[in-house]
Amino acid sequence: MTFAPVGLTHFLVLAAVLLVLGLLTMLTRRNAIAVLMGIELILNAANINFVAFTRYGAINLGGQVVAIFVIVLAACEAAVALAIVLNLYKRLGSVSVREANKLRD
Amino acid sequence: MDQLIVLSLVALGIPLLGFVLVIFNQKSLGERAHLVSIPTIAFSTAISLYVAWVKIKNPALGTLQWSAEWIRFGIVPGFGPLAIHLNILFDSMTAILMVVVTGVSLLVHVFSSEYMKRDSRYARYYAFLGLFTFSMLGILLSGNLFQIYIFWELVGFSSYALIGHWYERSGPQYASKKAFITNRVGDVFFWIGILLLFAQFHTFDLRAIFGFINEGLPLSFSILGFSPETTLTIAGLLIFGGAIAKSAQFPLHIWLPDAMEGPTPVSALIHAATMVAAGVYLMARVFPLLTADAMLVVACVGAFTSFLAATIALTQRDIKRVLAYSTISQLGLMMMSIGAGAVASGIFHLVTHAAFKACLFLGAGSVIHAMHRAMHAVHDHETDAQDIHNMGGLLKKMPVTGWTYLIATLAITGLPLTAGFMSKGEILSGVLAYGNLQTGIATALPWIGFGVTMLTALYMWRQIFLVFFGIPSKPDLYAKIQESPRVMTAPLVILALLSLWICYGRNPIDPEHGWLLKKGVTTPAQVIPPQTAPTFRPKHYLSYQTEQDGFGIAVAPSIEGTQGWSVPPMPHQVALMENRHGISAIAEYYALGSAVLGFLIAWLFFSFRPGMAVSVRKAFKPLYTFSFRGWFIDDLYEFVFSDTIIFSSRVSAWVDRVVIDGLVNLAARVAVLLSRIVGWFDRYVVDGLVTLTGATIQFLGLMARSVQSGRIQTYLTWVVAAVVAIFFIAWWALAHPFTLSILP
Numbered sequence: 001m002t003f004a005p006v007g008l009t010h011f012l013v014l015a016a017v018l019l020v021l022g023l024l025t026m027l028t029r030r031n032a033i034a035v036l037m038g039i040e041l042i043l044n045a046a047n048i049n050f051v052a053f054t055r056y057g058a059i060n061l062g063g064q065v066v067a068i069f070v071i072v073l074a075a076c077e078a079a080v081a082l083a084i085v086l087n088l089y090k091r092l093g094s095v096s097v098r099e100a101n102k103l104r105d
Numbered sequence: 106m107d108q109l110i111v112l113s114l115v116a117l118g119i120p121l122l123g124f125v126l127v128i129f130n131q132k133s134l135g136e137r138a139h140l141v142s143i144p145t146i147a148f149s150t151a152i153s154l155y156v157a158w159v160k161i162k163n164p165a166l167g168t169l170q171w172s173a174e175w176i177r178f179g180i181v182p183g184f185g186p187l188a189i190h191l192n193i194l195f196d197s198m199t200a201i202l203m204v205v206v207t208g209v210s211l212l213v214h215v216f217s218s219e220y221m222k223r224d225s226r227y228a229r230y231y232a233f234l235g236l237f238t239f240s241m242l243g244i245l246l247s248g249n250l251f252q253i254y255i256f257w258e259l260v261g262f263s264s265y266a267l268i269g270h271w272y273e274r275s276g277p278q279y280a281s282k283k284a285f286i287t288n289r290v291g292d293v294f295f296w297i298g299i300l301l302l303f304a305q306f307h308t309f310d311l312r313a314i315f316g317f318i319n320e321g322l323p324l325s326f327s328i329l330g331f332s333p334e335t336t337l338t339i340a341g342l343l344i345f346g347g348a349i350a351k352s353a354q355f356p357l358h359i360w361l362p363d364a365m366e367g368p369t370p371v372s373a374l375i376h377a378a379t380m381v382a383a384g385v386y387l388m389a390r391v392f393p394l395l396t397a398d399a400m401l402v403v404a405c406v407g408a409f410t411s412f413l414a415a416t417i418a419l420t421q422r423d424i425k426r427v428l429a430y431s432t433i434s435q436l437g438l439m440m441m442s443i444g445a446g447a448v449a450s451g452i453f454h455l456v457t458h459a460a461f462k463a464c465l466f467l468g469a470g471s472v473i474h475a476m477h478r479a480m481h482a483v484h485d486h487e488t489d490a491q492d493i494h495n496m497g498g499l500l501k502k503m504p505v506t507g508w509t510y511l512i513a514t515l516a517i518t519g520l521p522l523t524a525g526f527m528s529k530g531e532i533l534s535g536v537l538a539y540g541n542l543q544t545g546i547a548t549a550l551p552w553i554g555f556g557v558t559m560l561t562a563l564y565m566w567r568q569i570f571l572v573f574f575g576i577p578s579k580p581d582l583y584a585k586i587q588e589s590p591r592v593m594t595a596p597l598v599i600l601a602l603l604s605l606w607i608c609y610g611r612n613p614i615d616p617e618h619g620w621l622l623k624k625g626v627t628t629p630a631q632v633i634p635p636q637t638a639p640t641f642r643p644k645h646y647l648s649y650q651t652e653q654d655g656f657g658i659a660v661a662p663s664i665e666g667t668q669g670w671s672v673p674p675m676p677h678q679v680a681l682m683e684n685r686h687g688i689s690a691i692a693e694y695y696a697l698g699s700a701v702l703g704f705l706i707a708w709l710f711f712s713f714r715p716g717m718a719v720s721v722r723k724a725f726k727p728l729y730t731f732s733f734r735g736w737f738i739d740d741l742y743e744f745v746f747s748d749t750i751i752f753s754s755r756v757s758a759w760v761d762r763v764v765i766d767g768l769v770n771l772a773a774r775v776a777v778l779l780s781r782i783v784g785w786f787d788r789y790v791v792d793g794l795v796t797l798t799g800a801t802i803q804f805l806g807l808m809a810r811s812v813q814s815g816r817i818q819t820y821l822t823w824v825v826a827a828v829v830a831i832f833f834i835a836w837w838a839l840a841h842p843f844t845l846s847i848l849p
């Protein structure tokens with residue numbers, strides 16, 4: 001059994017797998033923090049793509065820069081989102097996204 | 106303003122004052138109302154006597170007049186300046202008739218204080234007597250047609266109120282309504298006549314109208330396209346329409362016999378002596394504008410009425426109805442006289458008739474009063490107190506009433522030494538002269554006059570024989586009959602004295618030289634266009650024209666003095682006077698002969714052989730019924746007017762109920778049905794559409810809402826699904842580039 005050398009495809013597949021995992025986490029988990037973690041997975045899937053394209057593609061270092069931006073943004077996003085979740089918990093006494101449907105009516 | 110006019114206005118105003126005083130104090134005055142009324146009328150009478158005395162004594166006074174503007178309307182479009190004046194016209198005729206009216210009124214006032222004693226509306230009775238006297242004097246003093254019309258209506262109203270004095274009984278109610286309505290019919294014509302003249306001449310003033318007519322009729326004086334001459338005839342006849350109703354001439358005479366439902370003194374004052382004479386007075390006033398045709402109509406209507414009423418009077422049983430028809434008959438004679446151009450004779454008869462007819466009526470009142478008292482004494486409530494067949498032999502029991510009644514009867518039948526002989530002779534000679542000069546129907550007029558004289562004697566003597574002579578028909582009543590008290594008999598005596606010749610001239614067979622015709626009433630000169638005048642001409646016109654004053658034709662009193670000129674009598678008037686001279690004696694003989702003949706027939710039937718009257722009545726039963734029912738004229742009117750109107754009312758009521766109501770109901774039903782359909786449509790279709798729209802929107806809303814679950818993960822799932830879908834769509838689209846060639 002021979003393995004092809006690690007190339008762009010592997011990274012892309014990994015990123016896709018991560019994306020799907022992140023999506024699934026977002027869509028299925030009730031816990032808001034878990035949902036946030038799904039978002040981080042998706043962002044990181046994208047980062048992997050950017051970095052992979054920098055390594056194998058023709059976009060030079062742009063992809064890496066974007067990846068760093070994404071990490072920074074993810075940190076910001078985590079800070080904001082966690083504050084929201086904290087408030088949510090204060091109001092509802094839980095962090096379940098199912099409960100947070102007050103805007104429906 | 107002349108002193109005499111002021112005085113006569115005072116005489117006019119005092120009865121009105123009496124009326125106001127009494128009508129507003131009915132409760133407090135009660136049985137003492139006559140203490141107010143009699144002095145007012147007495148005062149008025151005294152003033153009237155004084156002014157008449159002064160006026161007759163001084164012929165140089167001429168016609169007095171006074172005029173003042175009453176209402177000014179300014180310029181009326183299509184008419185010009187319009188103003189209504191008050192006119193007072195005071196001539197000898199006015200003066201004499203004022204004395205007649207106030208005099209008779211005073212006597213009736215005195216008489217009534219006994220006759221109406223213990224009446225429940227004693228004060229009201231006196232109040233309306235005062236109002237009547239005021240209104241009647243108003244007619245006499247009025248110098249313009251508008252004023253005459255106002256007072257004309259006022260006398261009509263007081264007559265209505267007094268006929269209906271006992272309005273709790275149905276008879277007086279009916280009679281007063283009948284009198285009022287019948288008079289309205291005539292008044293409509295009268296008013297149209299007044300307006301016809303007013304529309305042309307722009308004035309109601311009689312003298313001014315006569316002046317305008319005398320100057321020549323303008324071509325614009327026309328109604329319904331008739332020529333001015335014919336229009337003048339029509340105007341005269343329209344005014345005559347008012348006189349027909351008020352003076353109870355055929356065909357509007359029907360109200361007067363029924364008016365006898367009123368108290369008897371009222372009948373004496375209003376329905377015998379004064380008010381009914383107002384029509385005669387009016388025709389005398391407007392005589393100057395009567396054309397030959399109008400004169401002929403007036404004369405014929407008068408003659409026919411006179412004959413008609415005399416034949417009806419023959420068979421009446423009610424003492425007052427006999428007198429009522431007699432009044433109609435005498436008024437007919439006066440009308441005939443005026444129509445024949447003998448105005449002074451007509452007014453003369455009016456004056457004398459007022460005296461003897463008031464005497465007869467008050468005498469009848471005295472008899473009825475005595476009958477009632479006798480019936481009361483024997484507790485008899487069945488007998489008709491006014492039926493002459495229930496009386497008889499009363500002369501012995503009631504000497505004063507009987508003898509005065511007899512004198513008045515002599516006067517009305519026209520026997521010598523009475524006033525009636527003088528005035529009737531005058532009328533008949535005037536009519537005979539008129540008949541002699543004419544051809545055709547007018548020649549019959551004097552003979553109708555003589556026939557009526559005969560009939561008058563017949564029915565009056567029938568009454569005398571049945572009431573005052575012969576055998577009492579009710580002995581038990583007769584035993585209790587008493588003469589009426591002095592307060593009732595005194596007026597009778599005065600009126601009987603006034604029925605004698607001496608009050609009107611020294612010579613009993615020569616009235617023309619008596620004061621009344623010589624200094625009092627004169628026939629006014631006519632002012633009509635010559636082509637409308639009667640065609641006869643005097644034989645010696647020129648000689649008569651120079652000495653016209655000696656003929657009793659005065660210069661027209663209603664024209665003299667207005668514009669400083671006077672009018673000579675027209676040729677036909679001179680011819681009438683000329684013709685009259687030769688025949689007045691003949692007319693008096695004929696009249697006397699007729700009266701004596703009538704007396705003899707009455708004596709034969711009702712005194713000498715009383716059974717003959719009954720057998721004659723049986724032999725001529727249809728004629729008797731014809732006369733008794735008044736020629737069936739009332740029944741005819743009942744049929745023509747009442748029944749036809751009731752029938753047509755029934756028909757229209759049926760049409761109304763069945764057709765009109767049916768149509769209305771049908772329309773209503775159709776409307777209801779339509780409303781139901783519209784309502785259903787509204788409820789189900791229109792509302793349904795609205796509801797459907799609402800429901801659809803709601804449904805859509807619910808649908809849309811159900812997507813908004815509020816669950817963030819659900820939304821996210823949709824987003825993912827959409828992205829996946831877009832990815833596949835985009836992939837498919839890129840695989841089929843041609844189908845998306847619209848993309849750049």
